Amino acid sequence: MNLVKRCGRGRTGGIPVLLAGTLALASTLLGGPATAAPQGTLHELAAAQGKYFGSATDNPELSDAAYAATLGSEFGQITPGNSMKWDTTEPAEGRFDFTKGDVITDFARQHGQTVRGHTLVWHSQLPGWVAALPSSRVEAAMTDHITREATHYRGAVAAWDVVNEPFNEDGTFRTSPFYSAMGSDYIATALRAAHAADPDAKLYLNDYNIEGLGAKSDAMYALASELIDEGVPLDGVGMQAHLAVQYGFPYEMRENMRRFAALGLDVAVTELDVRMQLPADAARTATQSSYYRQVVEACLAVERCVGITAWDYTDKYSWIPNTFPGEGSAGLYDENLSPKPAYAAVRTALGGEDSGGEPGAIKVRYRSGDSSAGDNQIKPGLQVVNTGTTAVSLSEVTVRYWFTGDNGASTYATWCDWSPLGCATVTHRVAAPGSPSAGADHYLEVGFTGGSLAPGASTGEIQLRLSKTDWSDFDESDDYSHGSGTSYGDTPEVTAYVAGDLAWGVEP
Numbered sequence: 001m002n003l004v005k006r007c008g009r010g011r012t013g014g015i016p017v018l019l020a021g022t023l024a025l026a027s028t029l030l031g032g033p034a035t036a037a038p039q040g041t042l043h044e045l046a047a048a049q050g051k052y053f054g055s056a057t058d059n060p061e062l063s064d065a066a067y068a069a070t071l072g073s074e075f076g077q078i079t080p081g082n083s084m085k086w087d088t089t090e091p092a093e094g095r096f097d098f099t100k101g102d103v104i105t106d107f108a109r110q111h112g113q114t115v116r117g118h119t120l121v122w123h124s125q126l127p128g129w130v131a132a133l134p135s136s137r138v139e140a141a142m143t144d145h146i147t148r149e150a151t152h153y154r155g156a157v158a159a160w161d162v163v164n165e166p167f168n169e170d171g172t173f174r175t176s177p178f179y180s181a182m183g184s185d186y187i188a189t190a191l192r193a194a195h196a197a198d199p200d201a202k203l204y205l206n207d208y209n210i211e212g213l214g215a216k217s218d219a220m221y222a223l224a225s226e227l228i229d230e231g232v233p234l235d236g237v238g239m240q241a242h243l244a245v246q247y248g249f250p251y252e253m254r255e256n257m258r259r260f261a262a263l264g265l266d267v268a269v270t271e272l273d274v275r276m277q278l279p280a281d282a283a284r285t286a287t288q289s290s291y292y293r294q295v296v297e298a299c300l301a302v303e304r305c306v307g308i309t310a311w312d313y314t315d316k317y318s319w320i321p322n323t324f325p326g327e328g329s330a331g332l333y334d335e336n337l338s339p340k341p342a343y344a345a346v347r348t349a350l351g352g353e354d355s356g357g358e359p360g361a362i363k364v365r366y367r368s369g370d371s372s373a374g375d376n377q378i379k380p381g382l383q384v385v386n387t388g389t390t391a392v393s394l395s396e397v398t399v400r401y402w403f404t405g406d407n408g409a410s411t412y413a414t415w416c417d418w419s420p421l422g423c424a425t426v427t428h429r430v431a432a433p434g435s436p437s438a439g440a441d442h443y444l445e446v447g448f449t450g451g452s453l454a455p456g457a458s459t460g461e462i463q464l465r466l467s468k469t470d471w472s473d474f475d476e477s478d479d480y481s482h483g484s485g486t487s488y489g490d491t492p493e494v495t496a497y498v499a500g501d502l503a504w505g506v507e508p
């Protein structure tokens with residue numbers, strides 16, 4: 001059941017914003033524990049934070065009942081991947097066909113979703129007749145196209161990608177029939193025509209590789225500033241966010257969003273996916289989850305970021321394998337429509353529980369690898385086990401083994417002697433808590449550079465070792481986490497954390 005009622009068009013991007021805090025309130029009214037993370041769909045979780053969470057879709061996919069069910073229930077916003085593009089809506093000059101787009105807006109209406117219209121002016125998926133026009137006729141053709149389409153969808157489309165992908169990678173304007181005919185003025189002309197046709201729609205410029213700071217986003221920033229100065233109707237900038245694990249996360253995404261917001265613009269993540277080289281392995285999957293999480297965190301951190309749209313939500317209908325041979329697995333759901341670790345990461349980032357119930361359900365098993373509790377080394381053996389029903393991203397997991405330094409140097413050396421994951425993926429260091437407690441004035445902190453732990457899976461034994469740099473002896477017998485058992489057992493005195501939150505054990 002959808003607990004949240006949608007209100008009318010909100011200030012934020014013209015996309016109806018769900019009542020922030022409604023979920024928290026409902027949970028309190030229903031007697032839920034005050035600390036419990038909210039349940040709900042991705043969109044409900046986003047809406048509780050004043051954002052939407054949406055997905056692209058396309059007409060052929062809607063006949064897939066299982067696909068359509070999740071599209072209709074989990075997402076509060078949809079974008080037609082193809083059905084509102086020029087080649088579909090005006091395949092021949094003056095012959096308009098809105099049939100496919102209407103199917104999308106009908107679906108949205110039936111499911112209480114908002115629609116981002118995509119896209120009015122784009123160099124691609126442009127019918128041949130536009131490119132064949134003499135320059136002198138391009139402006140009229142463009143304004144006519146915009147006027148007819150934006151008028152048709154008035155009231156059904158909350159925000160338009162008026163101009164899509166106007167820039168080259170180096171920040172110069174991309175050549176297109178529109179640029180060739182009108183220079184960069186075509187952008188202001190297009191925005192004015194869209195505003196005249198639908199004064200209530202929020203009007204966006206949309207592009208890829210503008211998520212981080214860089215030459216291309218600088219160009220978009222300069223263009224947006226200029227349009228605003230000239231009083232051109234521009235409401236927002238769409239960052240497509242077609243990310244890839246092999247290319248790194250966009251540089252300073254949050255800061256980049258903030259500078260557009262400071263111009264008085266909304267920002268939307270419009271086409272999010274995170275592709276990888278196939279086959280997907282644990283490390284790539286974990287990196288993907290972390291990219292999805294970081295996008296959500298960036299959007300949550302910037303008030304004018306109105307929402308996020310996945311392009312599309314499932315690998316079953318992703319555009320990636322056709323365009324990037326050998327790459328894929330870019331979506332939140334797999335080809336069988338099952339949520340992937342990235343889905344859990346997004347839920348968690350939105351403030352929800354993962355679908356396993358417990359946020360990052362893990363436990364630690366420990367044994368002492370030490371024959372003597374009074375020598376100059378401590379040798380814990382640790383295993384982290386996923387006790388939940390969804391994968392846990394190991395890069396978010398840390399484990400603390402608590403001990404006392406006793407007398408002698410207070411600097412330490414640490415080693416990973418063996419791990420089936422490879423010691424290169426295991427990080428280790430000694431740190432001191434803010435205030436020492438009995439048996440615990442230091443802890444050995446163990447982490448992971450990447451990887452993913454499937455439900456029920458264990459990291460296997462990680463053999464660790466630490467000493468003081470002056471090699472003086474320890475007295476381990478009073479250490480909080482120390483045990484003398486030489487076979488593995490669940491050990492709450494060795495604590496574990498997911499994304500910094502205590503997930504296992506009892507701290508000293």
Ligand code: 9MR
Nearest residue numbers: 081082118124125164208240271319323
């Ligand atoms: O998802 C769309 C895919 O089905 C089409 O084949 C493709 C053709 O260019 O366009 C895809 O969507 C694009 C979007 O309109 C603009 N940004 C890039 C997207 C991926 O190509």
